[in-house]
Amino acid sequence: MSLLIEQALNGVQLGVMLFLLAAGLTLIFGIMGVINLAHGSLYMIGAFAMAWVANKTGSFLIAAPAGLLTAGAIGMLMEFFVIRKLYARDHLDQVLATFGLILFFNQLTVLLFGRQPLFVQIPGFLEGSILLFGDVRYPVYRIAIIAVGLLTAIGLYLLIARTRLGMLIRAGATNRDMVRALGVDIRLLYTALFGLGAMLAGLAGVMAGPILSVQVGMGEQVLILTFVVVVIGGVGSVRGAFVGAMIVGVVDTMLRAFLPQTFRQLMTGPDADALAAGFSAMGVYMLMALVLLVKPKGLMPAHG
Amino acid sequence: MTLKGFVSGAAFALLSYAPAMAQQPVKIGMVTTLSGPGGYLGADVRDAFNLAIEMEGGKLGGVPVQVLVEDDALKPGQGKEIAERFMKTERVRLLTGIIFSNVAGAVVPDVLDNGGIYVSPNAGPSNFAGKECHANYFVVSWQNDTLHESAGQNATNLGFKRAVVLAPNYQAGRDAIAGFKRFFKGEVVGEIYTRLDQTDFAPEMAQVRAAKPDVVFQFHPGGLGITFARQYQQAGLLESIPMVVASPSLDSVILKAIGDAALGVHISSHWNSDLPNAANKEFVAAFQKKYGRIPSYYASQGYDTARAIGAALKGTGGKVDDTKAFSAAMRKADFQSVRGDFKFGPNQHPINDWYSLRVERASDGNLAIVTKGKVLESHSDFYAKDCKM
Numbered sequence: 001m002s003l004l005i006e007q008a009l010n011g012v013q014l015g016v017m018l019f020l021l022a023a024g025l026t027l028i029f030g031i032m033g034v035i036n037l038a039h040g041s042l043y044m045i046g047a048f049a050m051a052w053v054a055n056k057t058g059s060f061l062i063a064a065p066a067g068l069l070t071a072g073a074i075g076m077l078m079e080f081f082v083i084r085k086l087y088a089r090d091h092l093d094q095v096l097a098t099f100g101l102i103l104f105f106n107q108l109t110v111l112l113f114g115r116q117p118l119f120v121q122i123p124g125f126l127e128g129s130i131l132l133f134g135d136v137r138y139p140v141y142r143i144a145i146i147a148v149g150l151l152t153a154i155g156l157y158l159l160i161a162r163t164r165l166g167m168l169i170r171a172g173a174t175n176r177d178m179v180r181a182l183g184v185d186i187r188l189l190y191t192a193l194f195g196l197g198a199m200l201a202g203l204a205g206v207m208a209g210p211i212l213s214v215q216v217g218m219g220e221q222v223l224i225l226t227f228v229v230v231v232i233g234g235v236g237s238v239r240g241a242f243v244g245a246m247i248v249g250v251v252d253t254m255l256r257a258f259l260p261q262t263f264r265q266l267m268t269g270p271d272a273d274a275l276a277a278g279f280s281a282m283g284v285y286m287l288m289a290l291v292l293l294v295k296p297k298g299l300m301p302a303h304g
Numbered sequence: 305m306t307l308k309g310f311v312s313g314a315a316f317a318l319l320s321y322a323p324a325m326a327q328q329p330v331k332i333g334m335v336t337t338l339s340g341p342g343g344y345l346g347a348d349v350r351d352a353f354n355l356a357i358e359m360e361g362g363k364l365g366g367v368p369v370q371v372l373v374e375d376d377a378l379k380p381g382q383g384k385e386i387a388e389r390f391m392k393t394e395r396v397r398l399l400t401g402i403i404f405s406n407v408a409g410a411v412v413p414d415v416l417d418n419g420g421i422y423v424s425p426n427a428g429p430s431n432f433a434g435k436e437c438h439a440n441y442f443v444v445s446w447q448n449d450t451l452h453e454s455a456g457q458n459a460t461n462l463g464f465k466r467a468v469v470l471a472p473n474y475q476a477g478r479d480a481i482a483g484f485k486r487f488f489k490g491e492v493v494g495e496i497y498t499r500l501d502q503t504d505f506a507p508e509m510a511q512v513r514a515a516k517p518d519v520v521f522q523f524h525p526g527g528l529g530i531t532f533a534r535q536y537q538q539a540g541l542l543e544s545i546p547m548v549v550a551s552p553s554l555d556s557v558i559l560k561a562i563g564d565a566a567l568g569v570h571i572s573s574h575w576n577s578d579l580p581n582a583a584n585k586e587f588v589a590a591f592q593k594k595y596g597r598i599p600s601y602y603a604s605q606g607y608d609t610a611r612a613i614g615a616a617l618k619g620t621g622g623k624v625d626d627t628k629a630f631s632a633a634m635r636k637a638d639f640q641s642v643r644g645d646f647k648f649g650p651n652q653h654p655i656n657d658w659y660s661l662r663v664e665r666a667s668d669g670n671l672a673i674v675t676k677g678k679v680l681e682s683h684s685d686f687y688a689k690d691c692k693m
Contacts, residue, residue, distance in 0.1 A: 003514045010506040106339065115343040117527050119561040122538065129540050139538055142506070211538065212503045213530040213561065217340035221501050257507040260496065277473040277497035 002136045007257040008250065013142050015249025016149025020204035021222060022229040022241040023156060024197025030236020031172040032190055034083055035094045038101035039201055039226070040219025042078075046071035046202025048109060051118040051214040060123035060210075067206035068199050075198020079191050087190075102220065109216045117215035145207050152203065153242055160238060169193065173236045225252075228284055232291045234298025243299055248284050255280035329368040330617060330624055333390035334401035335383050335411060338375035341527025344557050345403045346375070349425045349606030351595055352587075353400075356610035359590060364610060365618030372396065378403075378500075380410035387411045391418050397624045398423070400609055403602070404525075405429040405448060405476035406500075416440055421627055423634070425609035426602060428653055429475045430482070434687030437651040439631050444609045446574055447653045447685035448476050449483030451550040454572035454658035455521055456487030458679050459548040461660075462570060464519035467548075468494035468512050470532075471523040472502070480523035480550070486686065493517050498524070505532050509539040520545050525552040530561045537565035546570065551661075555600040559663060559671055566671065571661040575604045575643050576675045579659075583640040604642050612646075615639040649684045651691035657681050 050067030160166035233244025260276040336346035376383035390396040408427040471477035551573035619633025658680040
C-alpha cells in the first residue's frame with residue numbers, strides 16, 4: 001500500500017513538471033498558432049542558468065529567480081527575432097525554424113558549458129525525506145516540486161480567469177482575428193505570452209536541476225512527452241494541459257512501477273521484464289491514440 | 305612555349321605525381337556519440353584517439369592518418385547513414401568510434417558487408433561476439449557482459465546475498481544483467497528495466513526500497529548514471545543499501561558530478577587512471593596536459609584503439625585494402641596497452657584483468673577512483689566458444 005502511495009506521488013510530481021512545460025506550449029500553439037519545438041530548449045536554458053548561478057553564488061534562492069528570468073528573457077528575444085516572422089507561415093516552416101533553434105541552443109550551450117553535465121546541490125532546507133503518514137517516506141524536495149507546481153497551476157488559473165490579460169488570452173485562443181480587429185496590440189500580447197510560456201518552462205528546468213542532470217539535450221527528452229500531454233489535454237487549453245499532464249504523469253509512472261510484476265505472473269523468464277518495459281514505454285502513446293479516437297480534439301479543447 | 309609555361313607545366317606534372325610517391329594518409333572513419341547526455345563518452349574517445357595520433361606526429365604506427373569524425377547522436381539510423389557516406393564517398397575502409405551497442409547493432413554489419421574493418425573502442429554487444437563473430441571485427445574495450453560479470457564476481461566476493469538489478473532496456477542493458485547474473489552467486493530478487501532516455505528514476509527507487517535487497521547492481525552509462533546515482537542518494541538509499549557497479553556507471557565524469565554520493569560505491573573495471581604500467585603513466589600525463597581533465601576509461605579505450613590500429617598499420621606498411629593482412633596484423637596486438645598486457649581472444653575481443661575500485665578522498669581533498677585489488681584474471685567472455693572463424 002505504501003508503495004502504491006509513493007508511486008502515486010511520483011506520478012503527480014512528474015505530472016506537475018509536465019504541466020509547467022505543456023502550459024506554455026499549449027498557450028503558444030493555441031493562441032499564436034505556432035508549433036514551438038524549441039520549447040524544450042527554454043527548459044534547458046532555465047536549468048543551465050540556474051545551475052551556473054547556483055555554482056557561482058552557492059545560493060539556490062538567488063539561482064532560482066535567475067533561471068526563471070533568463071528563460072523568460074530568452075523566450076521574449078526568441079519571439080521578437082524569430083517566431084514573429086513565422087506567424088503567417090505554415091506549420092512546416094515553423095517546425096523547421098524552431099528545430100533549427102534547438103540545434104542552435106544546443107550548440108551554444110556546448111560552447112558555453114561543455115558537454116559534461118552540471119551538478120546542482122539540493123538546497124539545504126529541502127534536503128532529506130520526511131515521514132508523511134504510516135511508513136510512507138518521501139523526499140522533501142519532491143514535495144516542494146509538487147507544491148510549487150500546484151501553486152503555479154492555481155496562479156495560472158487566476159491569471160487566465162480573473163485578469164484582463166487572461167481575458168485577452170482566452171479571447172485570442174477563441175478568435176485571434178477578432179481580438180486584433182478590436183484594436184488590441186496583439187504583438188505585445190504575443191511577446192508577453194511567449195515570455196510567460198518560456199518562464200514556465202524555465203521554472204520546470206530550475207526545479208528539475210537538482211534532481212536530474214543538467215545537460216545539453218535535456219529539453220528534447222521531455223519535449224515528446226510534453227507534446228503528448230498537449231494532444232491529450234486539447235490544444236490551447238491550460239485546463240486541458242493540467243488534466244493531461246496529471247494523467248500522463250500518473251499513468252506513465254504506474255505502468256513503469258507495476259506492469260513488470262503483472263507480466264511476471266502471466267509468463268516466466270527474463271522476457272517478462274523486458275516485455276513489460278517495452279509496453280510501459282508505449283503506454284502513454286497508446287493512451288494518446290485512444291483519446292484521439294474518442295475525442296479527436298483532446299479532452300478539453302479550447303476552441304470548443 | 306615560354307620558359308614560364310614550361311616550368312609551371314613541369315611543376316604541375318610533379319605535383320600530380322607527388323601523392324603517388326609520398327604516402328596518402330590512411331583515412332579512419334569515426335562514428336561516435338558527441339551530443340546529448342552520452343556526448344562526453346564519444347568526446348573522450350575522440351580526444352584520446354587524436355592524442356595518440358598527435359603523440360606520433362600525425363601518424364599511427366609510422367603511417368600518416370586522417371580521422372573523419374561525425375556525431376551519431378545515439379541514433380542507430382544516423383550512425384548507419386554516416387558510415388555509408390564514409391565508405392561510399394570518402395572511400396574509408398577502416399571505421400571505429402561507436403559508443404552505444406544499439407548504434408553498433410545497425411552500423412557494424414553494414415561495414416562488414418561492404419568489406420570494411422571495424423575496430424570498437426567501446427560497445428561490445430553479445431550478438432557479435434559468438435556465432436556472428438567476424439574476421440574484420442575487433443573489439444579493443446571488452447565484451448559487454450564481461451564488464452558486469454566483474455561486478456557480479458565483485459558482489460559475490462563481498463558476500464552479498466540478495467540483489468536488485470537495474471539496466472536500460474537495450475542490447476547492452478540486457479547484456480549487463482545477463483553478465484551480472486552469471487557471476488553473482490546470491491539471489492536476484494528484482495530485475496528492473498529502465499529506458500535509455502529516462503530522466504527520473506523515482507519509481508525505480510521506490511521499487512528498490514520495497515524489495516529490501518542487501519545490494520543494488522545498476523548499469524547506467526553517461527548522463528543516466530549521474531542522474532541515477534544522485535537520485536539514489538536523494539532517496540536515502542545510499543546509506544542503507546550498498547551499490548555494486550561496473551565502470552560505465554561510475555566513471556571520472558560521473559564522479560565529478562555526484563561528488564560525495566560516490567563514496568562507498570563498489571566499482572569494477574579493466575582500467576583505472578592509477579594503474580602503474582609505463583604506457584598508462586605516459587597516457588594519463590599527456591591527456592591531462594592536453595585537455596586539463598582526468599581521462600575517463602572511455603578515453604583509455606580510445607587511446608588503446610588508436611594504438612592497436614597503429615600496430616596493425618605498422619605490420620602492413622600502411623595498407624588497409626588487403627583486409628586479410630590487416631586483420632592478421634591486428635590480431636597480434638603488438639602494442640603497449642594502458643591496461644598492461646593486451647591480448648585478443650579467439651573472437652577478437654580482449655582478454656582482460658578486472659580490478660575492484662573504490663572512491664576515496666585523496667590527500668588534496670579531491671575524490672579519486674582508487675584501485676583496490678583484482679576481481680578476475682585473464683578473463684575471456686562467455687560467447688568466445690561459439691565463435692568459429
